Amino acid sequence: MGGMLSQSLLNLVDAAMVGSLGKEALAGVGLGSYANFMAIALVMGLGAGVQAMVARRRGQGRETEVAAPLNEGLLIAALLAVPLTLLCWLNAERIIGFLSSDQGVVEIGVDYFHWRSLAIIAVGANFAFRGYWNGIRESGLYLRILVVMHLANVAISYGLIFGKFGLPEMGAEGSGLGTCIAMFLGSALYLSITLRRGRAHGFLQARPQFSGIVSMLRLSMPNSLQQLFFATGITTLFWIIAQVGTAELAIAHVLVNLALFLILPGVGLGMAATTLVSHSLGANKPEDAYRWGWDVVRVAAVALFIMGMPFWLAPHFVLSLFTQDPALIALGEWPLRITGLGMTLDATALVLTQALLGAGASRTVMSVNLGSQWLIFLPCAYLAGPVLGGGLLLIWLLQSGYRALNSIIFAIMWRRRHWADIHI
Secondary structure, eight states: HHHHHHHHHHHHHHHHHHHTTOHHHHHHHHHHHHHHHHHHHHHOOOOHHHHHHHHHHHHTTTTTGTTTTHHHHHHHHHHHHHHHHHHHHHHHHHHHHOOOOOHHHHHHHHHHHHHHHHTTHHHHHHHHHHHHHTTTTHHHHHHHHHHHHHHHHHHHHHHHHHOOOOOOOHHHHHHHHHHHHHHHHHHHHHHHHHHSGGGGTTTTOOOOOOOHHHHHHHHHHHHHHHHHHHHHHHHHHHHHEEEEEEEEHHHHHHHHHHHHHHHHHHHHHHHHHHHHHHHHHHHHHHHHHHHHHHHHHHHHHHHHHHHHHHHHHHHHHHHHTTOOHHHHHHHHHHHHHHHHHHHHHHHHHHHEEEEEHHTOOHHHHHHHIIIIIIIIIIIHHHHHIIITTOOHHHHHHHHHHHHHHHHHHHHHHHTTTTGGGGOO
């Protein structure tokens, strides 16, 4: 939870630094960020796959094989990252140009996206390493490395954006390069520490097995595809908002990062549920696994309610930390209130999504999330916004409603316990 919270703070600091450059910079970095989210989505699922398999092997007492899923995850990350990087680098102008017709926004977005696409292989490796350390219940290490990465990211990005510390002044583009450098720094730290401490678990002690690679793909790819479609959905949402206006697009970037300030700690709690559920199932204790799911949901609901209070009590103050434009602040006040109030309802979906992944129900999770997003929310958002002129506020209301619907569906699935019979 602390690690994910540090990631949220990084996103907010980046948004605050870029926000001082104007709404075009804020909008351009927003488009570049979510285009990059699409690019890395295919390697993000490796984290959940590695974590579930590592925790299951640990629960089964197979200590010398615990790191085998990490070996397989790193190989898959490399094989996916190289073609993805080439695709993104060579087609950056087409991708960003499709999302916005504002040439100033497009130029900033392309430069930012170029740098972020170079770090896809580092992102894949970091997710695989994260899955391993979380799976063996040493998430404190993941937190420490993440904090180092983020502090380095803030310092380097600040220097590159504004030309400080002897670095060139690159503007919004510097934020992308700073993040790229920080990602590779994190990979180097993970590799160094895991080489020293993961050998007893089989880290890089043998070639990845074909059967293990197949199992990893079977478990990870549904989650990766879910992440891809979710990321594409977020990018589509930004395209929809771009049809409403550049100002709406700029403040939406801030709103999403503020929402992540609540969402990512919830996901962090869900990642704890992944390990606890998978370990319990590996030890043949399905009742413990069931109870862990609900216990973590309760903790998440209380935590997100408390963390979301400033959003609905003082939205003007919160938004003023990122922009001084009165028009942008006015656009964002009520959507931010909705975010703060609605996040408690979202806690069940955030946690049980990860708990079900720990049980191996990745295809079911993918079906629910993609169905609600693509068949319900996005068509309604397009109709409500650009077509009917409902604007940003109505789009944000619909988004909160579809997340609440997901919470209801996942709660029903968890109560039915079909996930307890899945073998991974």
